[in-house]
């Protein structure tokens with residue numbers, strides 16, 4: 780029997796190559812879209828819709844969290860010492876909670892395909908969330924598949940976003956500076 784894994788999906792382009800890898804490794808994958816930090820709402824909706832369009836074509840079941848608690852999210856990003864760690868922690872906690880409710884003992888994230896994310900912070904956030912729900916975070920370094928994710932997303936004609944997600948990353952992208960969780 781295939782091992783089940785819950786995959787936190789930050790966006791459809793990143794999910795393409797990660798799904799390919801996980802299925803090649805024999806996992807039964809379910810997706811979880813939870814990314815309330817994406818700003819503005821139109822951008823959030825655009826990424827959500829891109830995933831909704833693609834997932835059925837590869838028979839990927841996805842649980843969508845479409846709530847958009849803007850005030851809470853901005854407070855969360857402003858509060859911690861490192862907003863990217865807060866953002867990763869929030870997303871990993873929600874995914875771990877869902878995995879636990881679904882009886883899935885393992886989860887991971889498409890964030891690990893990006894060479895621009897801070898993998899050390901992601902790993903730490905995932906491990907803390909996993910411990911809270913007594914399940915396992917599978918840190919998998921998919922960075923070698925980043926180019927493949929670009930190829931696949933282009934072949935599907937997907938929308939590819941120009942910045943990580945939050946309003947700070949949108950500013951940083953155009954001012955050409957790094958967000959705290961970016962490398």
Ligand code: SF4
Pocket residue numbers: 816817856862863864866867943944945946947948958960
């Ligand atoms: S740059 Fe990305 S990871 Fe960091 S807080 Fe913004 S959306 Fe989250």
